[in-house]
Amino acid sequence: MPMPETFRQRLFPLLPSIAAHYGTPFHIYDEQGIRDTGRRLKEAFAGVARFREYYAVKALPNPRVLAVMAEMGFGFDCSSIAELRLSRRVGARGEDLMFTSNNTSAEDFDEAAAEGGSILNLDDISLLPKVPEMPELICFRYNPGERRSGNEIIGNPVESKYGVSHEQLLPAFRQAREMGASRFGLHTMLASNELNYRYMVQTAAMLLELVEEISAELGITFEFVNIGGGLGIPYRPDAANLDLVSMGREIADLFQAFATRHGYQPALYMESGRFMTGPHGVLVTTAINRKEIYRTYVGVDASMSSLMRPGMYGAYHHIDVVGKEGGATEVVDVVGSLCENNDKFAIQRPLPKIVDGDLLVIHDTGAHGIAMGFNYNGNLRPKELLLRSDGTTELIRRAETVDDYFATLSFGPDVFRP
Numbered sequence: 001m002p003m004p005e006t007f008r009q010r011l012f013p014l015l016p017s018i019a020a021h022y023g024t025p026f027h028i029y030d031e032q033g034i035r036d037t038g039r040r041l042k043e044a045f046a047g048v049a050r051f052r053e054y055y056a057v058k059a060l061p062n063p064r065v066l067a068v069m070a071e072m073g074f075g076f077d078c079s080s081i082a083e084l085r086l087s088r089r090v091g092a093r094g095e096d097l098m099f100t101s102n103n104t105s106a107e108d109f110d111e112a113a114a115e116g117g118s119i120l121n122l123d124d125i126s127l128l129p130k131v132p133e134m135p136e137l138i139c140f141r142y143n144p145g146e147r148r149s150g151n152e153i154i155g156n157p158v159e160s161k162y163g164v165s166h167e168q169l170l171p172a173f174r175q176a177r178e179m180g181a182s183r184f185g186l187h188t189m190l191a192s193n194e195l196n197y198r199y200m201v202q203t204a205a206m207l208l209e210l211v212e213e214i215s216a217e218l219g220i221t222f223e224f225v226n227i228g229g230g231l232g233i234p235y236r237p238d239a240a241n242l243d244l245v246s247m248g249r250e251i252a253d254l255f256q257a258f259a260t261r262h263g264y265q266p267a268l269y270m271e272s273g274r275f276m277t278g279p280h281g282v283l284v285t286t287a288i289n290r291k292e293i294y295r296t297y298v299g300v301d302a303s304m305s306s307l308m309r310p311g312m313y314g315a316y317h318h319i320d321v322v323g324k325e326g327g328a329t330e331v332v333d334v335v336g337s338l339c340e341n342n343d344k345f346a347i348q349r350p351l352p353k354i355v356d357g358d359l360l361v362i363h364d365t366g367a368h369g370i371a372m373g374f375n376y377n378g379n380l381r382p383k384e385l386l387l388r389s390d391g392t393t394e395l396i397r398r399a400e401t402v403d404d405y406f407a408t409l410s411f412g413p414d415v416f417r418p
């Protein structure tokens with residue numbers, strides 16, 4: 001099921017007054033739901049000697065939400081300078097930070113090493129001589145190529161720009177060691193929105209096998225393996241939840257078998273984004289127009305600049321009309337105001353009959369929602385609210401204004417004659 005029932009029960013009775021107080025549109029996130037999912041994740045991996053989630057900051061880069069992650073003991077997976085700075089703002093330092101960049105620039109390396117550094121997760125062997133100062137702890141991102149079939153969304157690893165190839169992996173660690181590294185980690189990220197937990201178990205098995213091979217060859221041990229993110233959530237009402245408990249148990253079994261063979265086990269790191277926050281956010285928007293031509297269009301006050309997934313991937317996001325659950329339905333397209341015909345939150349969807357002023361709740365926008373927002377067509381990104389565990393709401397990002405839109409145009413003359 002989309003949007004957890006507990007979130008619905010907490011939010012829906014309050015929604016009319018929240019909408020009246022703040023004005024729509026807004027994304028609102030459920031602090032308690034995020035904390036509950038974080039606890040379930042930790043419990044699922046209790047059988048592994050050392051487990052840590054590094055929240056993928058790109059999924060929901062709001063410091064208030066990141067602070068909740070930090071309180072749960074999570075680290076942060078970052079891929080840009082801004083994401084590193086956001087994470088440091090909530091107190092993350094050193095090995096709380098995993099820097100998983102690709103096509104890494106000199107500026108990226110400098111930021112990764114700043115303020116006590118971060119774990120450097122290198123995307124390519126050619127980057128080794130470009131690391132300004134080889135850190136003690138180094139990780140490589142592995143791309144298995146034709147050894148694994150990627151999942152549906154992320155695609156075939158052979159066509160993926162990420163990671164070190166199978167043949168390069170051993171030379172990469174050897175060279176890193178020659179350059180002074182003495183602690184090692186191994187990472188991969190092969191799935192996206194994968195609901196079959198076995199895929200992640202296979203990934204853990206693959207990484208542990210590689211660790212055995214590389215360790216035997218180079219005489220090194222590994223501090224951690226990182227199985228990446230990509231745990232799926234059920235966007236569609238008929239989709240089942242990922243079986244987190246079985247996933248944790250089967251992965252823990254693999255780690256224990258490894259420990260039996262080698263007398264130690266590496267830590268298990270994961271960098272889920274969507275799974276941690278996706279179901280715990282919704283986009284709330286008001287119906288403002290209704291248009292009957294060849295189809296019926298319900299126009300709302302949000303656009304794809306607040307949620308790009310339907311337009312970009314044809315992704316399904318479930319929609320509720322507040323106060324009209326279970327009534328007679330009609331088939332409509334729910335649209336924003338962009339001059340792009342893919343600016344639609346739903347296409348030919350049966351929904352209760354909507355009139356101007358109705359509140360629509362678009363589910364599962366807590367990851368890759370506002371984070372993918374943009375300004376095309378002069379559309380402004382909406383505000384973000386946090387429904388706190390104590391039942392109060394907090395504005396955690398204001399809506400963009402036209403002044404924000406003009407901010408990069410407001411500067412003195414800057415003319416150059418080459």
Ligand SMILES: *Cc1c(COP(=O)(O)O)cnc(C)c1O
Pocket residue numbers: 056058059077100189191192193228229230231271272273274275367
């Ligand atoms: C996007 C990304 C994640 C998070 O993916 P989810 O599907 O949100 O779990 C984790 N790691 C890396 C390297 C990523 O690029």
